[in-house]
Amino acid sequence: MWKLATPVFGYVLVVDALALIVVAATAALVPITAQSLLWCGLILAGEVVHLEAAQRIERIRELAADGRPHMHLQSIWIFAGLLLLPPPLATVVIVVSYVHSWVRVYKRRGVIHRKVFSGATVILSCAAAGAVLSAGTGHVAPYVPHLDGFGGMTALLTSGIVYFGLNYVLVILAILMSNPGKPPRQAFGNPSDVLIVLAAVGVGCGIALVMTVRPWLLPVLMVTPVALHIGLLLPQFQAAARTDSKTALLAPEFWVQLARNELARAAELSSTAGVLMIDIDHFKAIDDGNGHLAGDEVLRAVAAAIQGSVRGGDYVGRFGGDEFVVLLPGTTSAEIASVADRIRTAIARIEVPVPVVRPGKPEVITGLTASIGAAVYPETATEYTILLQAADDAVFEAKAGGRDRVVLAATRTELTRPEIPDAR
DSSP, rough: OTTSSSHHHHHHHHHHHHHHHHHTTTSSSSOOOOOHOOOOOOOHHHHHHHHOOOOOHHHHHHHHHHOOOOSSSSSHHHHHHHSSOEEEEEHHHHHHHHIIIIIOOOOOEEEEHHHHHHHHHHHHHHHHHHHHHHHHSHHHHHHGGGOOOHHHHHHHHHHHHHHHHHHHHHHHHHHHHHOSSHHHHTOOOOGGGHHHHHHHHHHHHHHHHHHHOGGHHHHHHHHHHHHHHIIIIIIHHHIIBOTTTTTTTTTTTHHHHHHHHHHHHOOOOOOOOEEEEEEEETTHHHHHOOOOHHHHHHHHHHHHHTTSSSTOOEEEEEETOOOEEEEEEEEOOOHHHHHHHHHHHHHHHHOOOOOOOOOOSSSSOOOOEEEEEEETTTTBBBHHHHHHHHHHHHHHHHTTTSSOOEEEEOOOOOOOOOOOOOOO
């Protein structure tokens, strides 16, 4: 945070301070009752279950949104809390949501001052939306019992617009101030993503209503947020050419985007990141000898073995042909070597049934091996291209050394100007 430009630093501090003032000023507006504590507990439970179920797709969406607003579905539970809970408990919902996502979804790799700032913008947005609801109903939280008729609908719609609009403006200003060299258009993100937040606000209204009139229906309604994530965002993610159609891993271009963003984040956090390059040994012989259908099955089996061997926060992609790549945020040389060897062992255990058996060929392909190259930021290199090249060179070294092995590129490599041959 101390590295921020002075205007950005001042802006972040002002927003954070205003959020603290709002929390203090609204702490005693409404008494905390046993009913409100029960509602708060149910909302927190739904929030945790939701994020746990959708953490992988949410992690990828957040990293891919670098430099743009990240439209998430936490607003479902936050807006429900705004409608039902006293301000202090609504603040608890916001804090738990951001802390839980930082620990479990983003694996403690989110920049903390950004998460605090985002939480502060949501607190301010909830306060503004709550003021609209109070003006429209003449009451303070819980608002749902007092929202009725055309007036109640108008107050609810207006509060939703204020909640989204203020949060959006505060975040956009921070992005624009932090990235003066980037096109302003990029800071506004994808217009279609706005629908995600609007949908979240709508579902939050439904959850708040159900909790007041038919609380036993809440477990059924809790399926909706997970369905939105998995049923809508995941297909949208796949349709955007971000996944490889053959292996269901990340597509090469998207993996590269994530890798570059993660290295930039590692630099901000003074952290580390590892890259694995994995090449199936003698794949051409397997593909030619058993047919392309069998080769495709081998690729899918290897992809599944790699995905099942990495950590929850790692990113696996297909890099082309029979090559795979893995990005391992926050890893050390010892950890990346351990993960790489686990992948190598898993691939060696694969048994792939052959779809169409050729004469004289086995019905099951076994004995697969892979050569794996590993490189670690910043130990091996500090620039993406050089880091990936170091991992690729390590693959060639593994193949030259007999294949079925892991080679760690441990030498620091940097871009240098090539020497000019002596004209004499």
